[in-house]
Amino acid sequence: MKGWRRRVLVLAVAASASSLASMAHAQTTTPTDGKHPYVGIGSSFTAFHAECCDREADGEHKGAALVLDGGVTLQRRLDLGARLIWTPAKDDGGDTLNSTALLVVAKYRFWPSRGFFVSGGAGMAWMTNALALIDEPSPPARAKGLSVELAAGWEWRLHRHFGIQAFGSQHVIGLGDLPTQIPGESLDNLIINYWSAGASIVIR
């Protein structure tokens, strides 16, 4: 893992630790009423795994991901917005395996006075060198597909307009059938699953 990625990861862990320390204060804080925008920036530690047809990639790839959020708090329990998840990675052979997911996301707080939330989203995703994930030789190419994410976490409100959240998520990129170098042949149904744990700063 490159140094800067390690630093991002350390920052994410530090943010989680910091937010744990403020739990007692934040759990009694009620989110602001009324419609208002929010933005968030965070990072996660991510492991991902690819499979398709009768092939399954060996092992998992790991890396740090950047998570950007923006949207509107529609009511005390509900946020609706967009999320960008950028996961840069390289495999052992040096192939770039970057992926970007752009999702429409809804976040729901079952109990507004508590920090627990669940979120779900769907949107588009792009991935570089997806075929390299399953050791299929191919020229560098970007594939696009559908992405779905489910997440759960806890948000601590440190201030009326400022909070920190820790989350765990699973998102998937379904790239479908990708043509190989052999004319007329394709690898069917390539799917990449991502498991993430991370933290982010939220400004409302």
Place this chain on the structure above:
Amino acid sequence: MLAATASPALAQYRMNAAEESGSPFRVSPPALPQTPATAPQPDQLHTQGRACEGCPRRSVGNALLDELLINVLYGSINLARGQVTARITPKSWWNNMRSGWEWDLDDFTVNQFGHPYQGNNYFNSGRANGLSFWESAALTAFGSGTWEYFGETNRASLNDFINTTMGGIALGETFHRVAWLIRDPQATGRSRTTRELAAFVVDPVTTLRRVASGDASRISERPTGMTPSSLTMSGATGVLWRGSNLEELEASTSPFLEINILYGDSILRTERPYDRFEARLDLGGGAGVSELGLRGDLFSSRSSPSGLRKSLMQGYQYTSNSLYRFGGQSVLAGVSIEQDLGSRFSWNASGTGGVTVLGAVDSLPPGEIIAPPDPDDSSPGQGVSTGPRNYDYGPGGGFGGRAALLFDGRTLVAVSYDAQHLYTLDGVLANHLLQRARATATAPLRGRLGLSVTLEYFDRQTFYRSPADPDAHFHFPQVRAALTWSAE
């Protein structure tokens, strides 16, 4: 063609006509809150956990409990049928979380109607317990996610998650509102029981929760927002002739029944999602259910003085005909206009365009003319479809428009056009373009009856992504002759 909309004058006319006619579909005037002397005050309502006098008690805990029971019920039914996928254990939960998502291979009807129906139950576990539309939408996603991970031993399916969630929201709110058209919470005795039972057929989750809470026998108002500002229902039954330009597909004639519902007025701003929606159900005509289409307003502007209105809608579509099957979940932007043409005539038109989050269409392998049928399940009852799955999944877009001329609120002539594009992600590598045009002329007979003739034209083009494969292009005409009725 979905039912036509009404201008301000026409809306008033409809309301008056409904009042005078004693129609079974008559609706209460929307702006006349009936507050009996004994009605609870806001403080009392708050104490009871009700947002309004006729609203259910709000309980997030009960909503989650109902959702859990729904999952247990579906799992138990699968277990009773001997399906191996129902034999869940903590180990299978962990495996599903570790393995992640996949595309599943279930047949078209299960994925495009069965899963949305299951999602409708999750959605109404929220609505039945006093949660708002958006809260219930989140609950639907939660129910869908928990079912995919923990309800079956096989891996979570991302197409199921989207279809259950988005389709469940669309079907759920529609069924919830239709059930409230049937219920009369001020009725007593046999009439009350009959209506509650009839509503159970449409929205079982809400009815069961009402029975459990005692609301099923409580005298109250309708919940706020469950009385439409206007309601138009129309139907047509007759015969359908389908032509063909293919030797493999013979022309045929078959009976059909078409039902349209237009719920809510197109004049008012949408206060709550689905205050206005259009629904169409077609039975027969070459398939058991040949069409189920829903479009509900999520947000909309109030009609401008010129009659122009803008809206953001959610769409659900299930289509099965001789040329293709299509199912999809979409979000659409639309504009509509309606104006009076004298005292009794009016016209309206609308245009929509938007994104299909996930759509499904029959696979058409290169060189094939007719899409292969779903395979027979070689292990019936085992709950794991082994494929092949003969339809493609992917996102896409769509657009369309319609226009109608009305006389006394009844459609005389209507034309419509819809196009749907789908980019295959999983299936035969292709772009699909499905189009259909429709024109209907109706001659009024006595009362609410009429005779109609409908001309339809279906067109399917498949553009393979491999340059070596020539594009496929098929089309056929369809003619319907029907006896129609309408009620307002």
